Amino acid sequence: MRNLPAFTLAGYEKGRSKLVQALWFAVMNTLFMAWFCPARVRVALLRAFGATIGEGVLIRHRVRVLWPWKLTVGDHTWIGEGAWLLNLEPVTLGAHVCVSQEALLCTGSHDHRAADFRYRNAPITVEDGAWIAARATVLAGVTVGRHAVVAAGTTLHRDLPELTLHTADGRRPIPVPA
Structure with a gap:
């Protein structure tokens, strides 16, 4: 039987003070996500809050990042409108990665077998x-390999090898252009 009042934050470290967390939420919900905020300002705001961001990164409006200090983004990566990086643990995006519209990268989960529903969080690497792709979900502990594709609307719960396409009905190798 589930005992939700027994839930604690044991094993989960947010990484910054409550003041910094509150300041980030204020900035994210007023300026960072706004359509009128230039992409270069979004990058600067993430860096100011501790994210490691490469060169030529494009971050569109309505993107949500839970904790910038747990985010690393390589050069020339795109993050599309409405993407949500729910990074209770580190999220690392390599170079030339595309995270499309409304995709969810979720590093947090719960142990459904434990009565206290304790956290089962793990990092994500792309x-x-x-x-x-659009509206795809990548779950905690997953690595998406080089040049792999997570198809639109699918959920990825285990590692995806390089040059592989993950679809709702299974994985397929991606042909390499000659």
Whole structure:
């Protein structure tokens, strides 16, 4: 039987003070997500809050990042409108990665077998050249290999090898252009 009042934050470290967390939420919900905020300002705001962001990164409006200090983004990566990086643990996006519109990268989960529903969080890594398509979900502990594709609307709960396409009905190798 589930005992939700027994839930604690044991094993989960937010990484910054409550003041910094509150300041980030204020900035994210007023300026960072706004349509009128230039992409270069979004990058600067993430860096100011501790994210490691490469060169030529494009971050569109309505993107949500839970904790910038747990985010690393490589060069020339795109993060599309409405994407949500729910990074209770580190999220690492390589170079030339595309995270499309409304994709969800979720590093947090719960142990459904434990009465206290304790956290089962783990980092996510998306390697160089990979594509997380529109409304795809990548779950905690997953690595998306180089040049792999997570198809639109699918959920990925285990590692995806490089040059592989993950679809709702299974994985397929991606042909390499000659």
